[in-house]
Amino acid sequence: MAGPAGDWPEAAAATSARSVLGGYRTYARRWVFLLVISLLSYSNATLWLSFAPVADTIARHFLLSTEQINWLSLVYLVVSIPSGVVAIWVLDSVGLRWATTLGAFLNFSGSVIRSIPCMAIGIQDPFVLLLGGQSLCALAQTLVIFSPAKLAALWFPEHQRATANMIGTMSNPLGILVANLLSPILVKTEEDIPLMLTRNKAYIILAVCFGGGIGIFSSFSALLEQVLCVNGYSSEFAGLCGAFFIAFGVLGAVALGLYVDRTKHLTEAIKIGLCLTSLACVAFAVVSQLQGQPVALAAICSLLGFFGFSVAPVAMELAVECSFPVGEGAAAGLVFVLGQAEGVLIMVLLTSLTVRHAEPSVSTCRDGQGPLDWKVPMLLMAGLCVLFSCLLVLLFHTPYRRLQAEADASPSIQEDERPGTATTLDHVPYLAATP
Numbered sequence: 001m002a003g004p005a006g007d008w009p010e011a012a013a014a015t016s017a018r019s020v021l022g023g024y025r026t027y028a029r030r031w032v033f034l035l036v037i038s039l040l041s042y043s044n045a046t047l048w049l050s051f052a053p054v055a056d057t058i059a060r061h062f063l064l065s066t067e068q069i070n071w072l073s074l075v076y077l078v079v080s081i082p083s084g085v086v087a088i089w090v091l092d093s094v095g096l097r098w099a100t101t102l103g104a105f106l107n108f109s110g111s112v113i114r115s116i117p118c119m120a121i122g123i124q125d126p127f128v129l130l131l132g133g134q135s136l137c138a139l140a141q142t143l144v145i146f147s148p149a150k151l152a153a154l155w156f157p158e159h160q161r162a163t164a165n166m167i168g169t170m171s172n173p174l175g176i177l178v179a180n181l182l183s184p185i186l187v188k189t190e191e192d193i194p195l196m197l198t199r200n201k202a203y204i205i206l207a208v209c210f211g212g213g214i215g216i217f218s219s220f221s222a223l224l225e226q227v228l229c230v231n232g233y234s235s236e237f238a239g240l241c242g243a244f245f246i247a248f249g250v251l252g253a254v255a256l257g258l259y260v261d262r263t264k265h266l267t268e269a270i271k272i273g274l275c276l277t278s279l280a281c282v283a284f285a286v287v288s289q290l291q292g293q294p295v296a297l298a299a300i301c302s303l304l305g306f307f308g309f310s311v312a313p314v315a316m317e318l319a320v321e322c323s324f325p326v327g328e329g330a331a332a333g334l335v336f337v338l339g340q341a342e343g344v345l346i347m348v349l350l351t352s353l354t355v356r357h358a359e360p361s362v363s364t365c366r367d368g369q370g371p372l373d374w375k376v377p378m379l380l381m382a383g384l385c386v387l388f389s390c391l392l393v394l395l396f397h398t399p400y401r402r403l404q405a406e407a408d409a410s411p412s413i414q415e416d417e418r419p420g421t422a423t424t425l426d427h428v429p430y431l432a433a434t435p
Helices: 010-018 030-048 052-061 066-094 096-119 126-155 161-186 195-199 201-229 235-263 266-287 294-310 312-323 328-352 375-395 401-409
Strands: 023-026 412-415
Touching (some): 052 066, 161 201, 161 235, 201 235, 201 375, 266 375, 312 401
């Protein structure tokens, strides 16, 4: 049924295979492919936020402003808006294998370019190379982050999809965890949208609300150190809070992924999770403005990650369910693209609302300028989180179209790994019918 990569679009192959009556076959090597995509996503996220935890030190060393350092993180969001549309086409038309290969090449090239200012002497404008390298990595980000939903749909049976999606999705915040932990330790001193998606009310609500959550979490990760240093918290502590944020997020995603795989309570899980995320976000907005509260801040960041990141793979599964039979890459990818667009607006809005402190403070910020007042931006961030959560709870309702279609077909699943069987990523082995 499946031909060479690129000869048969994956979405069409998947749709055709789903219409075949009889049993289906899964292959153990699917876990190897999931590992490859997870490692690529992990490294891409590490490159994204490696500057943010030590923003003031990087700014001083390269003689850059804090706004320029913020753009090294913000460029991921800006680039991913146009490149995300291309990534959707690549995944659904060219194939998962080529998307992964291209993402790896862009990721490697960007990491090399951004390291040049640290290796070469006499660079007149290091910001150009830093931003150029980050831009190539940002192009890779959309290919990498859109892939787990596609891989889960094509290679995994329905009772493992949320778990596979969770593993692939959560490898990205794991990379952020490493960036938050290692950067402060190492630096002590000086990235054709189907028309029907625009007509699907449930999908639009999910995309706008969860996309807003992506934007809020992106802004939170990029600005965390700048928010905390104003009230006397060190960059090491900010990095630790960022690490707690990701680590507990992964734990929450694992628990919730296993739960929804067993119960299929996708809608209930995302609504409850977003409500709890909003409570944690409000708590952070308040406590982050207080001095001498390290334990409370660490606990709140942990809860914010635990509740917030846990709903990410569930949201991606819901995007596929409410838009079926649209291709998985397009369904999950558009949510992420919209999230990046909202992230740009949110991050620019938050930073534009900051003002300089006129009076002396306990600030540990080392950018050579006066400390910023983040009270209004943080309250706005919490208000937006509450707004998106309320809209999703009140307005989002959808049938599980993909699960219903599969239940009507009643396929039997077989685990088969026969020696000598040749397959590629784009041959869709899980969807190949057994005799």
